[in-house]
Amino acid sequence: MNPPSKPARTLRIVVINTAPAGAPACESALEAQARRNAALRIGLLESGYDIVASLPADIFLPGRIAQIQPDMIIIDSESDARDVLEHIVIATRDEPRPIVLFTDDQDPARMDAAIEAGVSAYIVAGLQAERVKPVLDVALARFRREQRLLDELSDTRRQLAERKLIERAKGVLMAKGGLSEDQAYQKLRGMAMNKKLRLADVAQRVLDVEDLLG
Amino acid sequence: MAGTFVTGSDRPEKGVIKLGFMPLTDCASLVMASVLGLDEKYGIKLELRRQHSWSGMRDRLLSGELDAAHVLYGLLYGVETGIGTPATRMALLMNLSRNGQAITLSRALAAQGISDLGSLAAQLRKGTRRFTFAHTFPTGNHAMLLYYWLAAGGIDPLREVQVATVPPNQMAANLAAGHMDGFCAGEPWSTRAMLDASGFTAAASQDIWPDHPGKALGTTAAFADAHPHACRALIAAVLEAARWIDESTEHREATAEVLSSPAYVNAGRGEIAARLHGQYANGLGRYWIDPDPLQFFAGGEATFPYLSDGMWFMTQHRRWGLLREELDYAAVAARVNRVGLYREAALMARVPAPFELLRTSMLMDGKVWTGRNPDAYISSFPIHRPMPAGA
Numbered sequence: 001m002n003p004p005s006k007p008a009r010t011l012r013i014v015v016i017n018t019a020p021a022g023a024p025a026c027e028s029a030l031e032a033q034a035r036r037n038a039a040l041r042i043g044l045l046e047s048g049y050d051i052v053a054s055l056p057a058d059i060f061l062p063g064r065i066a067q068i069q070p071d072m073i074i075i076d077s078e079s080d081a082r083d084v085l086e087h088i089v090i091a092t093r094d095e096p097r098p099i100v101l102f103t104d105d106q107d108p109a110r111m112d113a114a115i116e117a118g119v120s121a122y123i124v125a126g127l128q129a130e131r132v133k134p135v136l137d138v139a140l141a142r143f144r145r146e147q148r149l150l151d152e153l154s155d156t157r158r159q160l161a162e163r164k165l166i167e168r169a170k171g172v173l174m175a176k177g178g179l180s181e182d183q184a185y186q187k188l189r190g191m192a193m194n195k196k197l198r199l200a201d202v203a204q205r206v207l208d209v210e211d212l213l214g
Numbered sequence: 215m216a217g218t219f220v221t222g223s224d225r226p227e228k229g230v231i232k233l234g235f236m237p238l239t240d241c242a243s244l245v246m247a248s249v250l251g252l253d254e255k256y257g258i259k260l261e262l263r264r265q266h267s268w269s270g271m272r273d274r275l276l277s278g279e280l281d282a283a284h285v286l287y288g289l290l291y292g293v294e295t296g297i298g299t300p301a302t303r304m305a306l307l308m309n310l311s312r313n314g315q316a317i318t319l320s321r322a323l324a325a326q327g328i329s330d331l332g333s334l335a336a337q338l339r340k341g342t343r344r345f346t347f348a349h350t351f352p353t354g355n356h357a358m359l360l361y362y363w364l365a366a367g368g369i370d371p372l373r374e375v376q377v378a379t380v381p382p383n384q385m386a387a388n389l390a391a392g393h394m395d396g397f398c399a400g401e402p403w404s405t406r407a408m409l410d411a412s413g414f415t416a417a418a419s420q421d422i423w424p425d426h427p428g429k430a431l432g433t434t435a436a437f438a439d440a441h442p443h444a445c446r447a448l449i450a451a452v453l454e455a456a457r458w459i460d461e462s463t464e465h466r467e468a469t470a471e472v473l474s475s476p477a478y479v480n481a482g483r484g485e486i487a488a489r490l491h492g493q494y495a496n497g498l499g500r501y502w503i504d505p506d507p508l509q510f511f512a513g514g515e516a517t518f519p520y521l522s523d524g525m526w527f528m529t530q531h532r533r534w535g536l537l538r539e540e541l542d543y544a545a546v547a548a549r550v551n552r553v554g555l556y557r558e559a560a561l562m563a564r565v566p567a568p569f570e571l572l573r574t575s576m577l578m579d580g581k582v583w584t585g586r587n588p589d590a591y592i593s594s595f596p597i598h599r600p601m602p603a604g605a
Binding site: 057058059060062077078079080081082083084085086087089090093 | 266267268269270297298346348350351352353378379380381383384388393394536
């Protein structure tokens with residue numbers, strides 16, 4: 001058997017163990033649940049993922065997740081503990097992580113519909129170990145793309161703010177130093193190079209001094 | 215007697231409606247609409263599908279696996295405004311019930327002489343330990359009612375206590391084990407905790423807000439827009455079921471019997487029946503007949519999708535920092551609550567509909583919510599989540 005290709009950085013995953021919801025717990029239902037969980041775990045381990053913890057879905061789950069800080073959480077799509085996870089999703093919405101729903105429902109149309117609908121979770125067919133990795137890869141790629149877009153957005157905002165700083169600093173040099181716009185800009189650039197600072201930081205210094213001197 | 219609305223231009227766009235529900239007493243009007251054949255009277259067939267979590271219910275509504283669902287009023291608005299999930303346009307076809315939820319506190323607290331909000335607040339002031347309370351869903355009715363109740367007692371629910379989301383079937387066990395001090399949930403869970411002596415009823419939800427809205431009948435806006443005739447038929451069928459349930463003690467008893475089935479709520483008939491009749495015991499020796507019990511119809515008042523009800527949930531979402539932006543709350547409620555569709559359905563079912571879109575409510579702290587000036591209402595609460603700078 002070929003050695004599994006290890007992901008670039010080992011993904012730290014928490015799997016949430018839940019008792020089957022709904023019908024009274026009977027032997028066959030529990031066995032099926034246990035088998036699905038085992039197949040999922042084998043699939044993850046064979047794909048080179050790191051299952052950091054397998055946690056029960058109890059009242060202590062949010063605290064444990066906060067301590068462990070996993071990269072991804074996997075939970076059974078039929079679990080009634082999904083609402084506990086919702087609590088975690090909202091509490092950590094500034095630092096989100098993908099939640100992967102685990103199901104042995106093999107209907108690709110249903111999975112596509114769920115993903116199309118923009119649900120923040122992805123479906124994993126849990127029975128065959130070799131199917132786990134491709135689906136998690138897609139889930140992770142999608143999640144990372146969304147995070148990149150959000151990061152780009154915040155980068156753009158930061159750049160805009162810095163540009164405004166530089167404009168204001170130029171304005172100060174022009175007003176107080178009697179310089180032309182081009183001369184003011186060159187002065188800022190010169191200082192940035194000499195002192196090995198970023199242009200925005202030099203601009204901030206100019207504005208700080210202006211504040212001090214009034 | 216399939217009436218004229220089944221044929222011709224009013225024919226429902228689809229015959230089978232996949233309807234999600236949770237195993238709670240207040241799913242009754244949906245279940246009875248099916249059991250009494252009221253769906254077929256209006257040319258549709260309800261396919262009831264029991265769900266295990268509100269998250270799962272929501273996801274299935276969004277993916278189209280469900281056409282319509284029994285949802286927490288607050289959850290529907292949370293999806294509309296994008297709290298914890300990408301914002302998706304939703305439609306609220308009708309309110310399903312009023313009242314009948316409860317706040318249960320642990321037996322351990324009772325043993326310390328705590329029996330209500332006042333004594334709870336006094337104990338909390340002593341600062342001996344951190345208290346934990348649970349609800350069913352972060353944006354849902356039980357969370358908002360719990361926070362309101364605590365805050366009305368001078369307790370900051372976000373800073374002074376720990377709050378958790380716990381599946382209802384774990385609540386009584388957690389209380390008994392001492393992992394938490396109380397919870398807010400629906401029936402039959404509150405009755406169960408009282409009966410198995412893990413907790414006692416400290417407050418009925420109608421004590422917090424008499425005639426508060428309950429679960430709603432929700433769909434995606436896309437579904438409602440594409441299937442107005444089917445939605446109208448659905449509302450009409452459920453309206454007739456609601457009227458039937460509230461009509462008499464015998465009907466309520468029969469409803470409890472139907473709900474007790476493993477296919478629906480899967481609980482003892484007696485457990486379900488008592489509070490359905492308004493017969494309350496608090497588990498500490500107090501018994502009463504509640505003047506504002508769980509109601510499904512109330513002459514067409516309980517089912518009307520008042521815009522002020524939807525707006526209330528948004529004001530509370532904003533109050534607690536779940537909703538991070540200011541909205542035109544009236545405009546959102548006007549597009550979510552399908553009042554026009556409801557009025558047409560009410561006409562079909564011969565149910566009187568109120569004239570006003572807003573109703574006036576007085577809550578336990580004496581504050582009055584009229585549906586007007588939501589910004590002022592939000593700002594009027596001394597206890598709230600601090601708004602981030604620039605928000």
